[in-house]
Amino acid sequence: MNITFPDGSTKEYNSGITGLEIAESISPRLAKEVLSVTVNGDLHDLRFPITCDATVILHKWEDAEGKKAFWHSSSHLMAEALQELYPKIKFGIGPSIDMGFYYDVDSPTPITEADLAKIEAKMLELARTGETFVRKDVTKAQAMDTYTKKGDEYKLDLIGGLEDGTISFYTNGSFTDLCRGPHIQSTDIIKAIKLTSVAGAYWRGDEKNKMLTRIYGITFPKKSLLDEYLTMLEEAKLRDHRKLGKELELFHFSARVGQGLPLWLPKGAALRERLENFLKNVQKSYGYEQVITPHIGMKDLYVTSGHYAKYGADSFQPIHTPAEGEEFLLKPMNCPHHCEIYKAKPRSYRDLPIRFAEFGTVYRYEQSGELHGLTRVRGFTQDDAHLFVRPDQLKDEFKKVIDIVLYIFKTLDFKEFNAQISLRDKVNRDKYIGTDENWEKAENAIIEASAEKGLNTVVEYGEAAFYGPKLDFMVRDAIGRKWQLGTIQVDYNLPERFELTYTGADDKQHRPIMIHRAPFGSMERFVAVLLEHTAGRFPLWLTPEQAVILPISEKFNDYADSVAKKLNILSVRCSVDSRNEKIGRKIRDNEIKRIPFLLIVGENEAGEGTISVRKQGDGDKGAMTPEAFAKFIDDLVKTEIKPIE
């Protein structure tokens, strides 16, 4: 029997050998380190006999598959510890996740964060005994029987959803669990354990079900890896946009204004304005026209669009005029307004594509528990645009929008993002409006355009908007949470509902197709993610303050003011730190404020008409005239914003 390895080499083994034995035959060290094994593309138990020629991959910690097995096994170890500490506990599911694992449990005794240290200690104690993970295959009926006797409704629910056939149990120490595996060979390679948090989670993710307690944890094969991880988490917290937003005085929340309603402070407003102008310029070059629409619209507008039926009950309640009692809704999206602009006059096929852009502020009632800094708010501004196109223009226009998103990401140095194609749920179709035919056309347009643009995409079913499929651009925040930024959506439905038409070359009326798109997603979320990516060190073209002039003493404040005037005229954003403080103090304070350039002026500079330039994190740059410095800044900004290709 031949076993082939990933490097292409082949070795002969006796039939029935296991992955673990193969590792042992290669080296005792590998046998210690191997965490899981892939046989012919499928994950297998390390003790699973291999009986025919196969390709085998032995996974160590360095592999994602190795980590998965390690963390999944750790969740079983935690379950064992929990069972010993809380004998009446029942278990839901306990998978590995991106970083670590969790287990959902139903315990009559509440488990809180205060209990985590105790559970950790128990886990370590059990891990050291070197328990193996022993697999036992049973029939579905036997499995049902086992859990019926135990009175475990969660496991019974899980088994009920499985197909008939073999079901596997894994046992480590005193704990046996329904589990597909695979697992690591022994618990004694789990050397470092940190239970990170407890949280509530609905059974099977359905809010109608009971809420279980979810315990999150992470484990490592070495103590030093845990320390590194904890350090990394600490550093990530320093980049949290909520912390930086406060420190850099960008935005503020007030309970009296209302939760989820950000107040933009002067520096934040300046930053946001610059981002908006940047995008406006890009859009102008792509033929977009700016429009402006009101913050409210009559209820009927949203009844027509279909949004009222879908979200009306879960929205801010209607606003009424005092005399007539007319109902208005706080604008939750801009598309219906833009449809009405399209309808303002007859459109010809020659006019299309028509591209209406607006930085449109919208209000959505998000559940209170869902609010999160600037990334999930109740009032926010979309960098919205709606493109009205002919069918023959759809794919090209979609590709141009992808170009815009990629250009923006490149300019702002977002290297790591995921492009996600969000399609309809395969089964549950009544969540959506529109005909199957149009949905298929829309979905195909997105899939083809993305492929032709060479985008590396993942497809997610059930993630589409209720009126159409989307291409979403996802990025992660400082601690790895995923957020959607840019979105591009194809919509056949709103044009139908608003009876949008254009006159074709055949002199007949035709239906345009709509593309909804927002490359930033929203100004709020984009700024939040940008803050976390840059740790508050914005590119020069964006940063609220590019330079601060630091007079050596108050004697030079007048000279500093004259330099500031000169630089402001030359479009350098700078101010004067005229406080009566020592130069060291001024440097420190302004470094902390992340001002890119510090301009020091004293007797020498005032005499020569120059400024001494100090760059953040890069030290002394020498003296130059204000004019030379302005040119220097201008050149740097030009390297940051590259022309559109």
Place this chain on the structure above:
RNA sequence: GCCGAUGUAGCUCAGUUGGUCAGAGCAGCUGAUUUGUAAUCAGCAGGUCGUGGGUUCGACUCCCUCUAUCGGCUCCA
């Protein structure tokens, strides 16, 4: 909305078993200093201890309500 945790001055945080515990540093203000590349010195002022109830002779401390925030779940036009 649900589960859990937290809420002390503008910010970051101390406050022992309920009894001079309302504090510190930074920021602010005043004065002195007039400074050459990451914190000059001194003084002053700042808080119904998130809100509203309750228990108690007495509550920042214990209990309940509400509210906001944080970690998740659900949701996300």
